[in-house]
Amino acid sequence: MIALIQTLVLALDLYWWIIIASAIFSWLYAFNVVNPRNQFVGAVGNALFRLTEPALRPIRRFMPDLGGIDISPIILLLVLFFLRQFLITTVAPMIG
Template sequence: MIALIQTIVLALDIYWWIIIASAIFSWLYAFNVVNSRNQFVDSVSNMLFRLTEPALRPIRRFLPDLGGIDISPIILLLILFFLRQFLLTTVAPLVV
């Protein structure tokens, strides 16, 4: 059972970094640092969007409009941090 918890924690950690990469990439894309017409850049953008949008969309529905500032990745990172800490401090000691 501890292996399952460690695998879930690892998946949460990987998704954490995917969300950070998506946020950084969106800034680079918005400020024209990366070439938006490049096929590789477009495929990376599409991959990051498809990985993060299903989790970010429900959060964006509840957040008020902040005038171009999107804090939904921060909210999602806080949720992931809570889940990770919950698994490590509450669930894992019960299994051992």
């Protein structure tokens, strides 16, 4: 059972880094640092979008419009952090 908790924590950590990569990529794309017509850049951007958008969309629905500033990745990172801490500090010791 501990292996399951460790696998979940590892998956949360991996998703954490995917969200950060997606945010950085969106900034690079918005400031025209990367070429959006490049096939590799488009594939990476599409993959990051498809991985993060299902989790970010519900958060964006409830967030007020902040004038072009999207804080939904920050909120999702906080949720992942607290879920990870809950698994490590509460669930894992209960299982033993």
